[in-house]
Amino acid sequence: MVVPPSPEGKAECWYTEYHTADLRLSLRVERFLLTKRSKYQRIDIFDSHEMGRVLALDSKIQLTERDEFMYHEMLVHPAMLSHPDPREVLLIGGGDGGAAREILKHPVERLVHVELDEEVVKACREFLPSLACSYDDPRHELVIGEGFQFLRRQPDESFDVVIVDSTDPIGPARALFSGEFYDEVRRALRPGGVAAAQGETPFLYPDVTSGLVRVFRERFSSVRVFVSFVPSYQSGMWAFVVGSDSSLDLDRGELERRMAERRIETRFYNPDVHLGLSSLPNFLRELLGS
Amino acid sequence: MVVPPSPEGKAECWYTEYHTADLRLSLRVERFLLTKRSKYQRIDIFDSHEMGRVLALDSKIQLTERDEFMYHEMLVHPAMLSHPDPREVLLIGGGDGGAAREILKHPVERLVHVELDEEVVKACREFLPSLACSYDDPRHELVIGEGFQFLRRQPDESFDVVIVDSTDPIGPARALFSGEFYDEVRRALRPGGVAAAQGETPFLYPDVTSGLVRVFRERFSSVRVFVSFVPSYQSGMWAFVVGSDSSLDLDRGELERRMAERRIETRFYNPDVHLGLSSLPNFLRELLGS
DSSP: OBOOOOSSTTOOOEEEEEEETTEEEEEEEEEEEEEEEOSSOEEEEEEETTTEEEEEETTEEEEETTTHHHHHHHHHHHHHHHSSSOOEEEEEEOTTSHHHHHHTTSOOSEEEEEESOHHHHHHHHHHOTTTSOOTTSTTEEEEESOHHHHHHTSOSSOEEEEEEEOOOSSGGGGGGGSHHHHHHHHHHEEEEEEEEEEOOOTTTOHHHHHHHHHHHHHHOSEEEEEEEEOTTSGGGEEEEEEEESSOOOOOHHHHHHHHHHTTOOOSSOOHHHHHHTTSOOHHHHHHHOO | OBOOOOSSTTOOOEEEEEEETTEEEEEEEEEEEEEEEOSSOEEEEEEETTTEEEEEETTEEEEETTTHHHHHHHHHHHHHHHSSSOOEEEEEEOTTSHHHHHHTTSOOSEEEEEESOHHHHHHHHHHOTTTSOOTTSTTEEEEESOHHHHHHTSOSSOEEEEEEEOOOSSGGGGGGGSHHHHHHHHHHEEEEEEEEEEOOOTTTOHHHHHHHHHHHHTTOSEEEEEEEEOTTSGGGEEEEEEEESSOOOOOHHHHHHHHHHTTOOOSSOOHHHHHHTTSOOHHHHHHHOO
């Protein structure tokens, strides 16, 4: 629900997102910068007083400037550092550019970035330059199209890492939570390759998280679930799933070494957090099995 | 802000809490059970559709039935398990009974529980029996009074563990974040004693968390900060601080052993989470120093 600003000086404008039918978060809006309908979804960009600039798609907050680092770093670095030498990376979704920015901190040769909605990229290049900052990097190849279709056309063993930065599993992103999609992800990975995806809130939508974890476990011999903090997202508690047929049991020293070698600088992620946030509380162990 | 239910069948009733002036969380209300003003504060208890029964004091949610275990277990068990043999425990605040319930899972001889507001205890005994479940336990000694005043009258070295379950540092709980208060806490602890407190949200109010951590560091040789998840609290990211003059560096095996010996059962806490959630992300390392 997007309320247009009132012309009176005293009125307040709040952006209210329904996390469930019975729970909602509201951000006070300073000004709307963009409201448009693309072929796929409604795109809103506004400045909020508390969380900085905000991108919302179909009335769901995708990111706020203030906490997007907490999301993008945990989506990208556990996966990228779990691979000893990620040269070719596929990113599906994440048209805002935040995940691409984090991936390109690693010395990759090529990032193929498949985003469905060109209008999201355009909007973020204009209004969110701190995220959409790598589209001019020659390593960054943007492909506008459907992730699932793109993957089907890829030869086997094309990528070292595949990262899925999808919206919620309603509307266009639904297919990105399916087993058929991850069959293709697995096929496109080179031996020892690593796949990662955002896994939604295990607190409010436990079935979505556990469903995705099951899809990963059925396809990869090693799976890690990280549960981290994203204050602007539903419940603030967010899952990230990483899978590989190589072992994901890296110790602190190895993670430190890889991070230092690649000269990765972060505001949230560090090797202790990598290990710490994959220690799950009991109710999530029960939900996800071990 | 508490909106009374509308008499019309079609209206909705939402409880809206301001996390800051510009960010707010709303829960849809099923029915109000209690709204009263005590000598110290306004007390509201209502049933929400999403989070179960809710206690709010002065328009701040203190707990919801659905996620209170995430708060109370992380407030209590890291501290209690850091002590090899906690026999006499002092709890300040927490009139709802949730922290007392967790403390009494340990084989303590005596829990002295100092709560300012008798009306909170009465309301929770009536409406939140899953929290206020240990007031009839003979080990549980309830003292109605001010925590700071109570501590001042205690002899030196009276307790093995002191746990502070305060409201936000505005209004009656302000003093419970001061150095003078923790001077008294320290004095009341036996050698090797452990103190713990909730440390607010380091995301939205970093100065409050860092101020409390400083107070602890100036008084205890060993201090640990845990940052955990409480979805119904501001930002969902919540700090807990533990201090002692004994080492708090327990390994997983020792925590496991103590937990098994004391037959502690939990829904959130486990020794991996104990170690994992004391690994802080970079922006909190910077905020809190190391």
